[in-house]
Amino acid sequence: MIRLHPPLVALLLFFLGYLWFAREIPLDLWASAGGFSARSFPYLAGCLGAAAVGIELAYRLLTGSRSSLASGPTLKATPQIGKMIILIALYITGIEWFGFIIASILFLTLGSRLINPTALRNLLPIAILTPLGLWGLLYVLEIHLPSGSLLQMLMESK
Amino acid sequence: MIDGLLLGIGTAFTATNLLFVAGGCLIGMLIGMLPGLGPISAIALMIPISYNLPPATGMILLAGVYYGAIFGGSTSAILINAPGVAGTVATSFDGYPLAQSGKAGTALAVAAYASFLGGTLGVVFLMLLAPALADVALSFQSPEYTLMMILGLSLIVTLAERGQFIKAMSMTALGLALSTVGTDLASGIPRFTFGRMDLIDGISFVLLAMATFALAEAFLMLSRGSDPGAAPAEINQQALRLTRSDVAHIAPTISRNSLLGFLVGVLPGAGATLASFMAYASEKFLNTSAKPKFGQGNLRGLAAPESANNAACTGSFVPLLTLGIPGSGTTAILLGALIAYGIQPGPRLYIDEPTVFWSVVVSMYIGNIILLFLNLPMIPFLAKILNIPKSILAPLIIFFSLTGVYLISFNLFDLYLMLGFAVVAVWLRTHEFPMAPLLLAFILGGLLEDNLRRTLLLADGDISYIVDRPLGWLFIILILATLALPMVRSVLYRQTS
Numbered sequence: 001m002i003r004l005h006p007p008l009v010a011l012l013l014f015f016l017g018y019l020w021f022a023r024e025i026p027l028d029l030w031a032s033a034g035g036f037s038a039r040s041f042p043y044l045a046g047c048l049g050a051a052a053v054g055i056e057l058a059y060r061l062l063t064g065s066r067s068s069l070a071s072g073p074t075l076k077a078t079p080q081i082g083k084m085i086i087l088i089a090l091y092i093t094g095i096e097w098f099g100f101i102i103a104s105i106l107f108l109t110l111g112s113r114l115i116n117p118t119a120l121r122n123l124l125p126i127a128i129l130t131p132l133g134l135w136g137l138l139y140v141l142e143i144h145l146p147s148g149s150l151l152q153m154l155m156e157s158k
Numbered sequence: 159m160i161d162g163l164l165l166g167i168g169t170a171f172t173a174t175n176l177l178f179v180a181g182g183c184l185i186g187m188l189i190g191m192l193p194g195l196g197p198i199s200a201i202a203l204m205i206p207i208s209y210n211l212p213p214a215t216g217m218i219l220l221a222g223v224y225y226g227a228i229f230g231g232s233t234s235a236i237l238i239n240a241p242g243v244a245g246t247v248a249t250s251f252d253g254y255p256l257a258q259s260g261k262a263g264t265a266l267a268v269a270a271y272a273s274f275l276g277g278t279l280g281v282v283f284l285m286l287l288a289p290a291l292a293d294v295a296l297s298f299q300s301p302e303y304t305l306m307m308i309l310g311l312s313l314i315v316t317l318a319e320r321g322q323f324i325k326a327m328s329m330t331a332l333g334l335a336l337s338t339v340g341t342d343l344a345s346g347i348p349r350f351t352f353g354r355m356d357l358i359d360g361i362s363f364v365l366l367a368m369a370t371f372a373l374a375e376a377f378l379m380l381s382r383g384s385d386p387g388a389a390p391a392e393i394n395q396q397a398l399r400l401t402r403s404d405v406a407h408i409a410p411t412i413s414r415n416s417l418l419g420f421l422v423g424v425l426p427g428a429g430a431t432l433a434s435f436m437a438y439a440s441e442k443f444l445n446t447s448a449k450p451k452f453g454q455g456n457l458r459g460l461a462a463p464e465s466a467n468n469a470a471c472t473g474s475f476v477p478l479l480t481l482g483i484p485g486s487g488t489t490a491i492l493l494g495a496l497i498a499y500g501i502q503p504g505p506r507l508y509i510d511e512p513t514v515f516w517s518v519v520v521s522m523y524i525g526n527i528i529l530l531f532l533n534l535p536m537i538p539f540l541a542k543i544l545n546i547p548k549s550i551l552a553p554l555i556i557f558f559s560l561t562g563v564y565l566i567s568f569n570l571f572d573l574y575l576m577l578g579f580a581v582v583a584v585w586l587r588t589h590e591f592p593m594a595p596l597l598l599a600f601i602l603g604g605l606l607e608d609n610l611r612r613t614l615l616l617a618d619g620d621i622s623y624i625v626d627r628p629l630g631w632l633f634i635i636l637i638l639a640t641l642a643l644p645m646v647r648s649v650l651y652r653q654t655s
Contacts, residue, residue, distance in 0.1 A: 007589045011328055018335050021350060028345030035619040038342040038349060041607040045338060049331025056324045080380045085581060088556060092573040095564075104557060111553030115380065126550055134192075134561065141189075141203050143565065 005060065012053045019046035083114055099148025104131035163285070166516025170524055175218050178211070179521050182222025183529045189223075190230020192562060196243035196364075197227035197471075197488045199565075205495055213499040214514050218521035220492060225277060225525045228430070228471055229533065232269045232464060237262060237543050238555050240372035240562075244363050245430030245467040247597055248438040250371060252452060252459030259455050262541035267400065268457055269464045270533045272412050276465030277526040279416035280423070280472030285519060288476045291424045296481065298425055300612035301624040305633035306425070307606035310432050312640040313439040314595040326595045329586075333596040336361055337603025344611055356571035365563045365572055366600055369579035370593040372559040376552045377584045408461040411441055419466030423473025429486045430467040430474070431601050435594075437466030472522060479503055479515060 022042035087110060094103035108127035109120075135145055169175065182204070189200040200223050208216035228245065235241040236253035249269065256265035298306075311330060318326035339350045340360025351357040400408075415437040422433035441462035442452040452459045477483040482503040484490035496503050496514075507515050546554070563576050583593060617623030624630050 005589070007586055007591065008328075011332070015331065015335070018350075025342075025349050026347055028342070028347055036611045036614045038345045038347045041603075041610070042335065042338045042349065045331055045334035045603070049328055049335060052324055052327035052331055056328075078381050081377050081584070084377065084380060084552075084556075085577065088560070088577055089574070092560070092570055092577070095573075096570055100561075104561075108553050108557060111556065112549045115552060116547070116549035123550065126554075130554065130557065138565075145564075 008053050008057055015046050015049035097149050100145035101131050101135055162512055162516040166520035169214050169513050169517035170520040175215055178215055178219040179222040179525050180528045182219040183226040183525055186223035186226025187230040190227030191234050197224050200227040201491050214517040217518045221521050222525045229273050236265050239375040241367050244601055245434055248434040248463035252456050255455035263537055266537040268460050272461040272464035273468045274526050274530040275412045276416045276468035280420045280469035281523045283420045284472050288480050291476050300609045301627045302629050303609040304613050307602045309637050310602050312637050315641055325591045329596040330599040333599025334603040337600045362566050365576050368559040368563055369576045370583040373580035374583040376555040379552050408457050411458045411461045412465040415462045415466040416469040419469030420473040423470030424476045430470040433470035434463035434467040435598055437462040
């Protein structure tokens with residue numbers, strides 16, 4: 001039985017979806033002059049992608065073999081990666097609420113402990129000094145990072 | 159030319175100007191090391207300071223910042239696989255594996271020497287060839303640019319490992335597809351934005367590079383379970399001295415790629431990115447039996463893009479100084495700075511403002527020397543980054559990558575998008591889909607579409623117009639040769655073995 005290669009199937013679906021949405025791009029005024037519209041290049045890219053992935057899938061279906069071009073995964077996803085992705089998503093949300101410095105300190109501390117429960121004494125200086133140092137450098141360069149909605153709400157309430 | 163050079167030396171070699179070029183290099187390098195803050199940001203940040211200085215000193219400061227930022231970008235690409243600017247993506251292909259195998263010091267030293275020589279040779283080419291090359295740059299129009307972008311894309315044949323061609327092709331198409339997201343600049347029509355204002359400006363290169371390289375690398379670090387610091391980075395000064403065989407090994411690479419980088423850099427719009435990819439691909443093609451293999455820590459694979467991108471940076475000054483045409487975002491800012499000083503770059507710049515022209519040229523050379531002397535003592539300390547335990551290094555890489563992307567748009571949506579891309583990139587990388595063609599196609603996609611559209615408008619839709627141009631056939635032969643040669647070589651290799 002032929003096992004379809006999941007990334008190739010996903011890419012094929014992506015390119016087909018991309019071509020579908022490319023059809024909905026409105027035609028522009030310039031289109032008539034050279035026959036090149038805002039849709040043309042997306043069609044080109046989508047067709048190239050669908051053709052490349054389609055050829056590979058067709059080859060696998062016809063030969064019934066696992067092509068060397070589509071080998072299985074070489075590295076395994078681990079639960080740590082899943083947890084880290086959730087932590088990053090929380091960090092991004094946290095920047096908005098708690099501000100850059102607090103969210104970053106929390107992220108670096110929790111992120112490190114997620115990988116390895118390092119001694120807090122070694123970890124905390126890096127987790128605190130890195131965001132503070134970067135914030136200070138950017139402040140000097142007049143680039144201001146968010147202070148957080150919660151802090152602003154607190155300031156306004158006072 | 160000798161008189162001009164002496165005038166430039168006289169101006170640049172004052173204590174004040176030397177101080178400014180050294181300060182510029184240092185500041186540029188520190189800013190360039192931060193992912194997301196490339197030479198454009200570094201120069202833009204320095205412009206208010208330069209306004210208070212005399213024109214020559216101000217331009218010397220900005221040129222120093224430019225060089226420093228380019229080198230700083232290479233450092234983060236080598237140490238943490240975070241190429242913060244497009245020109246240093248190719249540097250990470252072999253620089254990062256070298257650092258991972260415990261040769262971070264050697265990698266940074268080779269990058270420093272290659273940058274120095276690339277930049278220096280670039281300055282020599284600039285002095286000798288600037289006026290002649292300015293005319294060549296002018297003769298390049300949309301059809302030539304279209305073909306040059308296609309030539310750039312055809313390099314994926316060389317970049318792809320054996321047996322990965324289809325995967326590389328699909329990644330190229332994916333890169334081209336992603337480059338179409340956002341407002342179509344010619345028509346003003348939004349494409350694939352799904353009504354979201356966050357996507358109107360398209361996807362930034364830094365976002366994609368950080369997602370596919372730095373963030374994905376941090377995830378893969380967790381997946382591998384091994385500690386990147388397991389191969390301790392050598393930190394003594396001895397490691398910075400290259401052996402005679404190392405020098406003999408990389409010297410021809412640096413020479414030919416400096417020339418290649420400079421010539422590509424001269425062309426407006428092509429720039430350091432295309433130069434570095436071309437250099438890497440050509441070097442990989444010329445050294446098929448190299449050990450270690452390209453992509454696994456080959457010194458030539460590191461020296462080629464490094465020398466080319468620095469020479470290209472110098473090359474980009476040719477259209478700026480001789481024609482008043484900025485060839486890149488960075489030189490556009492420099493053009494703004496020159497105009498703010500009341501100096502109009504163009505063919506008369508040599509004659510009207512010889513002090514500015516020649517002091518900038520000389521300061522580039524001084525900047526290269528200063529950068530080398532600043533960098534070499536710092537390398538042992540920089541290399542220590544890799545001795546940080548994985549549990550601390552991985553979150554730090556993620557933190558710097560996210561901050562770098564945030565600094566470009568100040569939009570949290572970009573960070574979610576980056577996280578999404580990183581997850582997809584990890585999935586694809588675990589199935590051995592190469593990321594380099596994706597980035598190359600993403601960079602060239604916009605330029606290719608723009609030039610193809612203009613070509614077809616000029617030719618009223620007749621594609622044969624491209625072939626009829628004087629350089630058309632030359633490019634077509636180069637493209638066909640690039641596509642065919644690996645196949646021919648593979649057949650010959652099989653026959654002989």
